[in-house]
Amino acid sequence: xxxxxxxxxxxxxxxxxxxxxxxxxxxxxxxxxxxxxxxxxxxxxxxxxxxxxxxxxxxxxxxxxxxxxxxxxxxxxxxxxxxxxxxxxx
Amino acid sequence: xxxxxxxxxxxxxxxxxxxxxxxxxxxxxxxxxxxxxxxxxxxxxxxxxxxxxxxxxxxxxxxxxxxxxxxxxxxxxxxxxxxxxxxxxxxxxxxxxxxxxxxxxxxxxxxxxxxxxxxxxxxxxxxxxxxxxxxxxxxxxxxxxxxxxxxxxxxxxxxxxxxxxxxxxxxxxxxxxxxxxxxxxxxxxxxxxxxxxxxxxxxxxxxxxxxxxxxxxxxxxxxxxxxxxxxxxxxxxxxxxxxxxxxxxxxxxxxxxxxxxxxxxxxxxxxxxxxxxxxxxxxxxxxxxxxxxxxxxxxxxxxxxxxxxxxxxxxxxxxxxxxxxxxxxxxxxxxxxxxxxxxxxxxxxxxxxxxxxxxxxxxxxxxxxxxxxxxxxxxxxxxxxxxxxxxxxxxxxxxxxxxxxxxxxxxxxxxx
Ligand SMILES: Cc1cc2nc3c(=O)[nH]c(=O)nc-3n(C[C@H](O)[C@H](O)[C@H](O)COP(=O)(O)OP(=O)(O)OC[C@H]3O[C@@H](n4cnc5c(N)ncnc54)[C@H](O)[C@@H]3O)c2cc1C
Ligand SMILES: [Zn+2]
Numbered sequence: 150x151x152x153x154x155x156x157x158x159x160x161x162x163x164x165x166x167x168x169x170x171x172x173x174x175x176x177x178x179x180x181x182x183x184x185x186x187x188x189x190x191x192x193x194x195x196x197x198x199x200x201x202x203x204x205x206x207x208x209x210x211x212x213x214x215x216x217x218x219x220x221x222x223x224x225x226x227x228x229x230x231x232x233x234x235x236x237x238x239x
Numbered sequence: 240x241x242x243x244x245x246x247x248x249x250x251x252x253x254x255x256x257x258x259x260x261x262x263x264x265x266x267x268x269x270x271x272x273x274x275x276x277x278x279x280x281x282x283x284x285x286x287x288x289x290x291x292x293x294x295x296x297x298x299x300x301x302x303x304x305x306x307x308x309x310x311x312x313x314x315x316x317x318x319x320x321x322x323x324x325x326x327x328x329x330x331x332x333x334x335x336x337x338x339x340x341x342x343x344x345x346x347x348x349x350x351x352x353x354x355x356x357x358x359x360x361x362x363x364x365x366x367x368x369x370x371x372x373x374x375x376x377x378x379x380x381x382x383x384x385x386x387x388x389x390x391x392x393x394x395x396x397x398x399x400x401x402x403x404x405x406x407x408x409x410x411x412x413x414x415x416x417x418x419x420x421x422x423x424x425x426x427x428x429x430x431x432x433x434x435x436x437x438x439x440x441x442x443x444x445x446x447x448x449x450x451x452x453x454x455x456x457x458x459x460x461x462x463x464x465x466x467x468x469x470x471x472x473x474x475x476x477x478x479x480x481x482x483x484x485x486x487x488x489x490x491x492x493x494x495x496x497x498x499x500x501x502x503x504x505x506x507x508x509x510x511x512x513x514x515x516x517x518x519x520x521x522x523x524x525x526x527x528x529x530x531x532x533x534x535x536x537x538x539x540x541x542x543x544x545x546x547x548x549x550x551x552x553x554x555x556x557x558x559x560x561x562x563x564x565x566x567x568x569x570x571x572x573x574x575x576x577x578x579x580x581x582x583x584x585x586x587x588x589x590x591x592x593x594x595x596x597x598x599x600x601x602x603x604x605x606x607x608x609x610x611x612x613x614x615x616x617x618x619x620x621x622x623x624x625x626x627x628x629x630x631x632x633x634x635x636x637x638x639x640x641x642x643x644x645x646x647x648x649x650x651x652x653x654x655x
Contacts, residue, residue, distance in 0.1 A: 221541045
């Protein structure tokens with residue numbers, strides 16, 4: 150793991166300030182059906198490489214972020230606020 | 240060659256020049272009855288029991304690096320069967336019984352030491368939970384004893400019993416639990432399987448699974464195509480990668496777990512102790528080093544190394560449990576990639592492809608399972624039906640709603 154995470158609100162902050170939640174997946178609609186929910190709750194691509202995941206800036210701005218990270222090298226490509234669907238801070 | 244005190248003496252007198260390698264280094268044959276992907280503890284044990292218990296000897300174990308390079312050589316060597324749920328307990332107890340006879344069975348010193356595994360509790364609620372677990376174990380015929388604070392103090396006087404946040408009220412001990420030499424286990428199984436004709440092929444990475452008419456016909460590897468009638472996958476942290484070669488998505492995430500060893504000390508801790516509150520556990524190796532670890536780093540990883548913040552967290556928890564640790568120097572730390580299933584329980588099952596078998600989802604606790612996993616996986620491969628004690632370790636349990644969630648944490652792998 151890189152030791153710094155670029156928070157879009159607070160800048161480069163030590164990893165210790167953050168809490169990881171896991172895969173940043175798009176939540177299906179409530180009535181999306183059994184397979185969509187099975188997929189969302191239990192099945193994972195679990196890629197070796199680029200990965201989007203939710204981190205919480207627990208000891209900072211307390212915002213939920215989507216951090217793009219490489220699971221093989223631990224390098225962080227960037228992070229954005231979960232509410233901002235597109236722009237990513239490098 | 241059978242190992243014995245006599246063979247050591249005899250070979251010593253000959254200047255130790257007559258020892259033979261413990262297993263061959265064969266070239267792959269064009270076709271095997273069973274190919275096992277992954278030369279970790281589980282793959283090697285599976286090959287051993289296939290040959291020994293089920294008479295299937297035309298078997299190859301394909302390992303991408305060298306055997307023992309994965310988690311089997313990276314774990315903290317704890318073996319136990321102190322599980323709560325009826326879907327788990329009989330399986331781990333079968334495994335522990337196999338451990339108890341393993342060295343005689345393999346004619347190999349795996350340094351199995353039933354020194355006891357003690358889980359500390361720090362609150363009334365935790366005592367109740369451990370009492371429940373201990374009772375569940377006893378109902379399954381497994382040994383368990385609840386110790387009060389005085390008894391724990393007699394065993395381990397140097398613990399911080401008065402810790403302000405997590406005072407120690409007692410512990411649950413399984414005396415038959417303990418440790419084993421992890422590489423010794425891999426080597427012992429490899430030697431045993433090899434002696435019955437199993438080919439152990441190292442530096443042979445499986446890169447694709449060839450299928451025709453919905454059945455596996457063999458695997459593409461770094462040593463070329465190798466055909467098989469049945470394919471069995473036991474690759475721990477790489478389970479999702481290999482399953483993807485057969486178009487499967489698994490209920491698994493790969494995470495990094497770290498472990499640590501200190502400089503050698505005089506005898507200090509004579510059992511395995513876990514700090515129920517602080518994410519820390521420790522035992523002392525026969526060389527004297529304290530072997531310890533804590534929780535996973537918490538994020539998906541394939542990197543076999545962890546983060547400094549977890550190192551600090553583990554060591555802080557260790558000092559909270561044993562203040563004297565502050566004077567001990569850490570020699571080494573390392574990481575392994577564990578296959579975290581979505582309910583914390585493994586999968587030993589068939590798949591949507593008739594002759595493809597899956598063994599995965601061992602989380603951070605699959606070393607103790609090595610003999611049982613090999614035995615039950617071999618049973619499944621040979622007979623096409625699960626062994627009775629793995630009947631609930633199904634791949635489709637998530638879809639059917641029959642989870643086996645020992646910790647009750649839900650589908651959040653970094654909490655299991
Ligand atoms: C730090 C740490 C501490 C642990 N402590 C304990 C403990 O105290 N007690 C306990 O019970 N468990 C413990 N575990 C868990 C335990 O080590 C694992 O659950 C168990 O070893 C997994 O099974 P295995 O031995 O078969 O895995 P591995 O040894 O990882 O075997 C899998 C093998 O598959 C190979 N492979 C992968 N992909 C391919 C491919 N494409 N082609 C060919 N080969 C491939 C890998 O190279 C590897 O050798 C710990 C794990 C870690 C990391
Ligand atoms: Zn922030």
